[in-house]
Every structure is written in structure tokens, then in C-alpha cells.
Amino acid sequence: MEFSFTTIALFLSSVLVLLLTKVILKVLPFGRRGLPLPPGTMGWPYVGETFQLYSQNPNVFFLSKQVRFGPIFKTHILGCPCVMISSPEAARFILVTKSHLFRPTYPDSKERMLGKQAIFFHQGEYHTQLRKLVLRALLPDALRNQVSDIEPIAIDCLRSMEGRVVNTFQEMKTFSFNVALLSIFGKDEVKYREDLNRCYYVLEKGYNSMPINLPGTLFRKSMAARKKIAGIVEKIILERRQMKLDHNDLLGSFMANATGLTDEQITDNVIGVIFAARDTTASVMTWIVKYLAENPSVLKAVTEEQEAVMKSKEGGGDKEKVMLTWADTKNMPLTSRVIQETLRVASVLSFIFREAVEDVEYEGFLIPKGWKVLPLFRIIHHSPENFPEPEKFDPSRFEVAPKPNTYLPFGNGVHSCPGNELAKLEILVLLHHLTTKYRWSLMGSQNGIQYSPFALPQNGLPIKLSLNMIDNFHQNGTTTRG
């Protein structure tokens, strides 16, 4: 076949025009479709503004950008172009009304460690199926019978902290881990608790590591720990199949005949739920311990509410009657508002990641396909328009419901947290015993925040916890233990 000079020239010039258009579109503040990109700066080539974000409290970065560019702005972090949004309406657009256009996205190492089949990474039919199974085990109907099993875990946790200086976050991690195992495996699998705990400890160290699978790397060690956890889960699955018994815990829900989930899918989701449940709940508990210590009038009111619950239950020595019930936990309005306010002020998950699956127009701006989109929960929770005097810890603000889409500690839409009822329940149970039986003091300076990646008081909040001898003596005529 022969090509004339004109054909070749035409071909080359169209390639050139195409390339030039691509370059121009990247440089100009306009994207495909002729729509402008959101305002903002992209920083240096490749590194973008990663350094500016991570060299300080990330919220300072978000806030300064928001002040400069408004509630939707572009930036470039960790090698990815991003659009960050901080208005309740934009959060709703991304997480609810157009959620199918924004898929959840996580670093590759996290995806490999949790397991690619875990609920977080999926959209569509498979995600809907998993969500139903998770919710079946975590909705109030399923949880109401778990109060009596969560309570001994809370009592043991506090007892183990008595009289020592402890790292609150570490202790709360043990508590939320044990509650997570309870909701996944029920009471039967306590025998695997220690092994699972040990392996999970190694696994989590690799969550944010580079995915380099060489001897000695964090990633390699974590993957080996993951394999061990998978082995334990498979052993439990096998034992259950042999026993042919139905269980109404989360594993039972995943294993029900009709689900058709493979063992690998079940294991990925078991590890995923432990991941979702543990550090989130533990950091919220840690902040509550701090805020209560710093706000004596709130602590006094919570203690009085919890003592009233305790007194209403004095069962003449009948252990069953003094145990907390689901109904008791629904009778703790002030303590519940303390949890709500802590979730707002601390905003432990200060933002989440999505990725645009196609070009999307929002408010006249283009969000290009492949760009990351970050709803900034903390900025929304700390806007004076949504919450007057936002830095003030004031649980009474929740006597009135927040404005729509302004309160998102558990996210919103199809991926919103299915564990939120369990999280609130376990926190209430622990607070009941903490406030009625103990006193604590904060050790050392308490102003710093660390990101691990959840926002956390510096050094995990060292405290000294002691039995409240006076109150226990007056109430029981003798000293009692929590």
C-alpha cells in the first residue's frame, strides 16, 4: 500500500493536534467537555502538594484551601489529582445521589492485606449482597441480645487497667477488637482470640507499607500474618460445617447456604470487618475519656445518669437483674449525646476517598474521570454555619437534630457504616462501668493530636485509672470492683 506525502502529513498533523490538545487541557484550568476544573493549585510535578498536606495537621491544609478557594477545590496528593469538597450538598452528591459515579478507592497495599473481595472495594450487586449480610448481624434486632456478652468484655477491660498508667488507645483497641470478634464469631470462638489478636497486630503494621514482597519487609510479614488469620477463619468455617449448626453472628450470616460466598470471600470480609471496627471505635473511646476528664460538669452529669441506671437495677443480689439490658442502653440520652458530640469534634475519620468513574459535572465544574474525590467530614463538622462555636465540646447541641447532611461521622449513602449501632452500643456499655466505678486522671501534656491514620490524642492518651472507693463504699457498704 502506498501513502502520498499529503496523507502522511495529514496523519502526523492530526496526531500533533491531539497531543497538543491533551497538554493544553492539562495546563489550562479547563477540562474535557470545556468545563472549568475546580479552583485550586496542583503543586510540584508528581509530588503535588503531598508535603504541604502531611507536614502539618491535615486540617490546617484543608481549611486554608477552603478559605482561599471555597468548598470545592483541586489539588494533587500522593501522585493523584484530587478534588476536595467541604459542603454538605457536595458530600450528598458524591456519597448519595451520584454514588454510582464515585467508587471507593484505597491504597493497593491495604486492598491486598484486607483482601480484594472485602466489602469496601466494591460497588453494584456483589456489594449490595455483602451489605445485606453484614447488616443482618449488626442491626439493632441482632444486637439486642449481645448486650450481656459485651458487658463482661467491658468489665474485664477496665479491671485490667486498674491502678496502672495505661495507654488508653491501646486498651480500647483490645476492647473493640474483642467486641468485633464477638459479633463475628459469637461466644464460641473465644479460644482463638489470642491467636487472632497476635496475627492481627502484625497484619496492621503493614496496612500503609509499600507493597514490596521481599524477605524482611513489613509487607511480607503482614501478608504472612494475614495468611495465618485466613487459616484460623477457615478452621472455624470447617468446624461449623461439620457441626451443621446455625449461628446468628456475622460469620453465620456469611455462611448461610443461600449466600453462595466462597471461603475466600468470607475470609476477606471477616478481616475487613475487624479492620473497620477496631481502631475507629477505639479512637472514639479514647477521645471520650479525654473530653470527659476535661469537662467535669459533663462528666458529673454522665455519671449521675449512669448511676441512676445502675440504681434502677438493684436486683437484690440477683446477678441477671443487675446486668445491663438493651432497654437500659436506650435510657442513656445524655451519654448518647456525649458520644455524638465526640464523633463530631474529634471526627476520627476526617475524610474518605472516592474516584470518579467517568467525567462528572458538579456546580459547573468538571471532576475528570480517574480523579480522586475527598469529602472532608471534619471541615463540615467544624463549620460554624453547621455547628455554632464548632471547637467547643458541647453535647447539648445534639438536643436538636443537626441540619441535613452536616453530620457524617459514619459516612452516608450505600457505603455508610453498617457497624454504627454496634459501635454506639459498646461505647455506652463501657462508659456505664467507667463512670460508675472508676475515676481517672490524664498523665502528661494533652494538647497534641497524632494521625495513625485516625485522629488520636498524642501518645494514645496516657491515664491513671483507679477504683472509685468512696462511691463504691457508699453504694454497696463495701468496696467493689468494676
Ligand code: HEM
Ligand atoms: C465509632 C466507630 C466507627 C466509625 C467512626 C466508623 C466510620 C465509618 C465510615 C465513615 C464508613 C464509610 C466509609 C466510606 O464511605 O468509604 C464506614 C464503613 C464501614 N464500617 Fe464503620 N465505623 C465505626 C465502627 C464500625 C464497626 C464497629 C463496624 C463493624 C463491626 C464497622 C464496619 C464498617 C464496614 C463493614 C464498612 C464498609 C461499608 C460498605 O462499604 O458498605 N464500622 N465506617
